[in-house]
Amino acid sequence: MAFELGAAGPAQSEYLYHFTGRNGGSPNWVPDEIRSMNGAQRLEAILWEEQFRAFPPFGAADVGASGRPCVCFSECSPEHMAQLFRWGHFDPWGLVTTREVVNGLGGGTVAYVPKEEQQRFRRAGLGHWAVSTGNGISWMHEREWRLPLPRPATSIRINGVAAILVANADWRPRRMPVAWTDGENGGALASFGETPFAMPFEDYPRLWQETPVWVWDPEAERVVTYEPGALR
Template sequence: MDNLPVDKDLPNEATVAGGDTLYYHFTQRGRNPSQRAQWRLYGDAASRTPQVAAQGRLDGILKERRMMANYQYGADKPYGQRCVCFSEATPEYVRWLMTERPYLPWGIALTRTDIVRRGGKPVQYVTTPEALHVLESQFLAHEAVSIDGPWKDWRWEREWRISEGRREWHAIDSVRAVIIGDEKWRPTKDEHGEYPELWRTSPIWVWTRARKFKEHPPGALCFDPKA
């Protein structure tokens, strides 16, 4: 189960506060995507496993330099807008997400400046239907997450959203880091045999068995690992 009962099993404030805070977009949780979601994946045909889904989505982000914006659960049109989502996290909080939550280590990381410059803001965790209806009446349902109920506490996601209105794509020109879960993985090369520019110009952070990132500078993983 992804959500947690209110005030139970959430990381303490010391864990949240320690280290540098970044904003992570993970491309897949540790469960099979729905059939509808599979059709919306980048890369090859519908993915067979969450790991393949995560890699395929990241491959598409790097190749296309854009992210797919989706209507969020409970914030479909006409009351909300398409968004791309990020989790605010310190290094210790990332470790908690990877071990206690169903995220897979594939995605990108941005800084707070990046998020704010793109119009991003933290979601409002609302506790009553009345509070949600106020936002819906202003066509801002995408800015809220309802935690009205004992099994609907999503605060652990520490979610920020960048709104794209009705647009389906959000352009990405640079990232703080590319996150991968396998040091031997590489994105698809273009017709000239080159890796995507975002891969070549960004730090690459590999999630290791030690439950921490191994950081590579830009360009360090631009070789064929089989060579």
């Protein structure tokens, strides 16, 4: 049962963002196929797979140790999100959920602590809950939440998506085959073997059709909301 969360204050937000366009390095244990993608490509892959892949975050465990895989989110008010984009830490690509959803799945906010305290978290097997504020940078600008997964799980099915965040209203995920149709009359088929005229029917991912899309407007520094299915 999720902990009862209080109302978000002016500096907080009910929304948590899983940014797929995060600028900076990635841990070398993240597969090359993911590290080589840009934010739009990662978002498209998530929409089709309908799951978040999880990996141990930076600093979650000592070198050579296996930290808990986590799905990471940032808590952003519109003003804070605009500042993240100004700083260049993130690009406006990703999925939006809420504090209640992540908390209900076992996630929560990380602790920003000095390096010595982070070591205490690690020794207790809780390194995934702490981020070091040493080495001249605090990382507190990320306002990070994490959803740790138990080993050996490395992914979790998407749950409670409030919106899809994109940088351009002209962007669309790829259409891919999702069913079969009769090439003669256009009727739906249960399988390609029903008729020699069977043709693949291509469509957008289910989430793209069923979820509001938020398009970031860099001049107004706000999102423009499109209802589910509007951007086809």
